[in-house]
Amino acid sequence: MFAEERKAKILEMINSGNSVRVSELSRLFNVSEATIRRDLIELEQAGCIVRTHGGAVSKTSTNFEPSFKEKQDKFLKEKEQIAKKAASLIEDGDTVTIDSGTTTQFISKYLNAKGVTVVTNSVNLADELSDREDVEVIVTGGLLRTKTKAMVGPVAEETLKKLKVDKLFLGANGISIKSGVTTPNIVEANTKRVMIEGAKEVFLLIDSSKFDEVNFSLICPVSKIDYIVTDKLPKDYEKYEYLGIKFILT
Known part of the structure; x- marks a missing residue:
């Protein structure tokens, strides 16, 4: 053959x-x-x-979910630059939730603000911030998904419901105007929704490959996002801006 x-x-x-x-x-x-x-x-x-x-x-x-390891090396440069930009948006004294993900994990590397309280469901991020005396870390607890290294489910959500933060830095597998912000796993999507409910401002961190990608589980409509931090504008960026979403480019 x-x-x-x-x-x-x-x-x-x-x-x-x-x-x-x-x-x-x-x-x-x-x-x-x-x-x-x-x-x-x-x-x-x-x-x-x-x-x-x-x-x-x-x-x-739509329900395919790459593992943390499989996603880690893809668009590595773009992800790190997006995280660097996101870290610059955190100010002294802020309370922030940082979602688990291969982009958000880099925030710890560039976090320079002092007196920050970080709530996270990422075991990797919590470990990386554990030596920072100027950062208070609150770990949500919950069911640890080996696929994404995220703590999710009822235990994580109960912790998140009790906390209100200034800023949320959210990860996702896809976004489109029609289908919203999506991820493959239902449980993880629900935990992300609870994060959104507890934040004054929501920053979605995605590289440009995620635009027009649709996954199995809806996290939220696009209108729930305040800012998109990315490396390149989507072709239909004006539709996002019409909904009041601001783009922050690396």
Whole structure:
């Protein structure tokens, strides 16, 4: 079988709604796992699929959720610059909630404000801030999701409901005018909604690849966001501005 024919069959399998694994494809097509990985890389570069740890899924799957590790290295430069800009928005004495995520985790690296109280559901962020004597850290507790390193669920939400903060720095997997701010997991979406309810101002931190992406679970309508901190304006940015959302570019 020629490489193009093999890739076409792999794509057909994925688009039929199945996730695939490298080891299974290797056996099915009787080629090495290295060859299958190369096929999947080429399909991803062509915009046809999304590679996962050990396999691939359809790019159009709304409930696909990459792991923290899988997301960590993507758009790394953009994420760090977005977090740096977000950290500059935190002022001395602020109370802030910082959501768990591969972008928000960098805020601790650039946080220069003094006397700040940080509420977070991120185990990574809490650990990174634990040596800062000038920052008070409140950890929400809750169910720890190994996939995203976020603490979510009723315990986290009860903590968040008791606290009112000046600013929320929120993460998400997708945003669109029509479908709102979304993420793959229902429980995590609900915890994020509680964060929004307790904040005076909501800053959504997303790199430009997240615009027009739609995931399974709605966090909130776009109108609930006050600011979007990102690396590039979306093509329909005027529609966001019409809703009163301000863009902060890195």
